[in-house]
Amino acid sequence: xxxxxxxxxxxxxxxxxxxTLSCTYDTSESDYYLFWYKxxxxxxxxxxxxxxxxxxxxxxxxxxxxxxxxxxKSFSLKxxxxxxxxxxxYFCASLNSGGSNYxxxxxxxxxxxxxx
Amino acid sequence: xxxxxxxxxxxxxxxxQSVAFWCNPISGHATLYWYQQILGQGPKLLIQFQNxxxxxxxxxxxxxxxxxxxxxxxxxLKIQPAKLEDSAVYLCASxxxxxxxxxxxxxxxxxxxxVL
Numbered sequence: 017x018x019x020x021x022x023x024x025x026x027x028x029x030x031x032x033x034x035x036t037l038s039c040t041y042d043t044s045e046s047d048y049y050l051f052w053y054k055x056x057x058x059x060x061x062x063x064x065x066x067x068x069x070x071x072x073x074x075x076x077x078x079x080x081x082x083x084x085x086x087x088x089k090s091f092s093l094k095x096x097x098x099x100x101x102x103x104x105x106y107f108c109a110s111l112n113s114g115g116s117n118y119x120x121x122x123x124x125x126x127x128x129x130x131x132x
Numbered sequence: 133x134x135x136x137x138x139x140x141x142x143x144x145x146x147x148x149q150s151v152a153f154w155c156n157p158i159s160g161h162a163t164l165y166w167y168q169q170i171l172g173q174g175p176k177l178l179i180q181f182q183n184x185x186x187x188x189x190x191x192x193x194x195x196x197x198x199x200x201x202x203x204x205x206x207x208x209l210k211i212q213p214a215k216l217e218d219s220a221v222y223l224c225a226s227x228x229x230x231x232x233x234x235x236x237x238x239x240x241x242x243x244x245x246x247v248l
Binding site for chain 1: 135136172173174175176177180188223225235236237239240241242
């Protein structure tokens with residue numbers, strides 16, 4: 017079974033600064049995907065960034081980047097130049113791509129506050 | 133492109149009453165998911181449909197929850213009778229062909245249920 021752990025229930029950052037959200041996961045699969053999803057208050061969850069486990073290079077999407085440490089089963093999200101619109105709940109999730117049934121497992125989330 | 137539509141957005145009921153939630157996925161998306169998100173927790177998969185067939189309902193409390201996707205398009209999730217612990221946001225998500233394409237799920241805004 018897959019588990020995803022986010023050890024930071026809440027984080028805060030000053031506008032324009034950088035913040036890192038932590039995530040660890042556990043899976044027995046060799047082939048899997050990792051995601052960070054963002055859930056703004058009362059709005060739908062959207063994908064922020066995606067990492068394939070077989071890729072050594074860390075994924076980046078504009079101001080968002082990950083630090084993927086496969087051996088340590090760690091997958092942190094770095095947000096650079098934080099903006100007020102980044103304030104949201106962030107969920108780390110893992111997906112095993114082996115077999116015919118794909119299951120996405122979420123962590124409990126980290127609530128990010130951006131201070132002006 | 134229209135996103136995932138859900139209704140109602142909010143529902144308040146007494147315990148032991150019944151409630152139904154409706155979801156219309158993105159056009160052409162074969163896979164539809166219902167997640168339960170209890171306050172302070174990450175989303176938990178209740179049921180996954182591939183077209184109109186059930187792929188995974190292992191975490192669906194079948195004594196009180198039911199879901200259908202009769203024509204392989206929209207879906208209804210029903211709870212009868214509701215319990216206090218069913219208070220949560222019910223998220224619907226869809227993806228083109230399970231997770232095979234990008235692994236990304238597209239979420240609706242959710243239906244918030246309060247059971248008194």
